[in-house]
Amino acid sequence: MIGAIMKAMGLTLLRDKGALVMTFILPPLMFLVFAAVFTGVSGDDAPVKAAIADASGSEGGHALFLAMHNAPLVKATPVRNEADVRDAVRSGAADAGLVIVSDPSAGGNAAPLLVLADPGRAAAAGLLMAHVQSLISERLPQIGLKRLGAQMQSIVGAFTPEQTEQFNLALEASAESVAKGEKPRGGDFFARQTVDSLKALPTVTYYAGAIAVLFLLFSSVQGAASLVEERRSGIFDRLVMMPGGSSVMVLGKFAFITLQGVLQVTLLFVVAGLVYGVAVLPHFDSWLITTIAAAAATSSLALALACAARTRQQAQTLSTFAVLMLSAIGGSMVPRFLMPAWLQSAGWITPNAWVIEAYQASLWRGAALEELAPALFVLICYAVAGLIISIVLARRHVRLG
Template sequence: MNSLIPLLALIRKDLILFVNDKRALLLTLLMPIVLAAFFGYIFGGSGKQEAAKIELGIVQQDEHLITKNIVAGLQKEAALNVKLMPLAQAQELVRKGKLSVAVVLPAGFGEAAGAALFNAKTKPELTFLFDPSQNAMLAMVKGMLTQQVMQSVSAEMFSGQAGGQLVDQSLAQLAQKQSEGKGEVQDKALSEFLSSYKKFQTSQTADSQQSNVTAKSGLSMPFTTREQAMVANDGLQGQYNAYAHAFAGMIVQFILFMAVDAGISVLLARKQGIWNRLLSAPIGLNSLIIARALSCALIAFFVTVVIYVVAIMVFKVQILGSLLGLVAVALSFALMTASFGLLIAAFGKTPEAARGISVFATLIMVMLGGAWVPSFLFPQWLQSITMYIPTRWAVDGFDAVTWRGLDFAAALPNVGALMAFTTIFSALALWRFNANKEQ
């Protein structure tokens, strides 16, 4: 009991110093909120605002009806913002990073694409100009363009004038080859197919004239899609909120920076002789270290709670999973942070050198932990490495009990991993402090 009184007094002293430093308190609470709001917004926010459109440049060098229909179809795509431009402008915009993707529709493309529908030997070529950093945009544009090309080409070939002319030309060429004795086995089968196809075109044209239908329809995708976001809590509340991940990442980052400051303050106290005066008091070294760690952990937990309250009230972040799980992850991360600060204080030689190394280490941990961007975007080999980094467990734990809607049991592995790091960091720090004392 007697040893507990000075321990509590030391913790109370640290808390008073933290609260009285208004500028540091404001920055500690305000900066993660501002940055989390920014990152959450650019990654989609609460999911209610309209998604940003893909800027697509089109260089139309062909005036064929098929090509015009392809361009018109792309302009109707809700996910695209299509801009017609000359080739030189498209190349310059993509080169400067002001345009993600541009596609060149070359002269003769429409006619050649129609011919290629039945003749795979000669296919017209489309050129994509794209920013190397925007591969995902390129893949999406290719998918939408494929749909428009197939629909426009097949529509013209089935019931358009150009399709009828192409079939007549093909039949004439096949007849000439057969008359010259150059016909092949598959040519006879192709000739029979095109003859039947010609009858189908004629009937399509007759039906369109009788019903006064002028619009032509081609092949379309033989399926539709339905998107369903998979979270543990289905329904309207299960909608993904990008602010949830952004706030988790910024909490992890700024609380780690706070731990760096806590560790540096111990080094400064040692450099100024304050640490030795504290050790001369009737309190053991271990008690002094534990008090410092607990006060740092309490501050970290307080900051986490305040930031999440702002996230919930202002940015509509929902705790779809276990509230108890959120508290457990926050407490275990606060303790891990405190032990990390002690590790810096124990192994740092000077405040200046320790600050540079610890800030660098913190930024690496934050980056690999998925605080800036989700870790699933990393290559698989890098994702495996991040499992040995405490920030990965912290961010995933916060995500699990907020927008993923998982229960308390799902948060236990994250809590266990964070406590394991806490034990390792604390043991190393205590060993180093006691080793330095004996020297």
């Protein structure tokens, strides 16, 4: 009897393609996504977008400036001065910034390299420092040795001619020493500062947007699932007989789910503003437009998934798969700047990435409404495309019926 029950359940599972996907395909895919993310987070091979300026006017500073442009793990953007570096970090154009303040090979107590960090991307500054240190050790070891020698002379006095000769020989042999794993020591290279921005905690602002779009997707697919139930119960056939037919029915559901999403996100940001000081009211217009665009994009996507499904089980499978994958790749679970470069690029195909970027830009960096235009345009395109697909698929169900 036990064997018969197991056989019946096995046959049921084999006939249900959606359940097969959820059981055997989705877990490995989610593992691959998170493995790629956390490998990048925990390893030393995570790329960093960095704005770099050389204010030193020195040979050593210029050598480091040029080497940074060929560093494999740093996407370097050259700018003119420290103010431009700060602007790039503050605006989000760069994950972190590097200013070569003085000759990194010279002695002295002042750090020759200034790293500018965005509080919302604090890990990026640490990664940039690690990449620069690695670059100096592997490609410019003479910088570290010269700095060490200059610091030693400031303590014990100038070298004798014999000591100078020995030191120059050490410089010539530095590349060989590094190849053997002997990294040069040159004192502290870095000073670190945080760029000024709005008052709210950056991680709170980030995850307010990330959680908002995540639950917009979940609530939208729940609301859109009523389409499947209405087709099964016969209500769908009666509704499409009304003036406007299936198009009016889809538009009505879209309007309701969008309004529901706006109210849902409003409550979330009220809590974020009251408890953590997220600056919603000073940027209410950009916040409201972003919220409406996000709710419209997610509701139309959910309706398209529901219209594509023939049964409630298919709708649940498609929706769960889509919500989890979009949220993982789009940054709702892990910040995208911590992901490998290829996964960061893939994230731009998701509405999550654009919603989070728009909220971050307006509420954390204080961006003007026109600066949000690219993100808002993409979200509107999602909404329009999802509606068109939903209407076409709904009409197909009428013909099939």
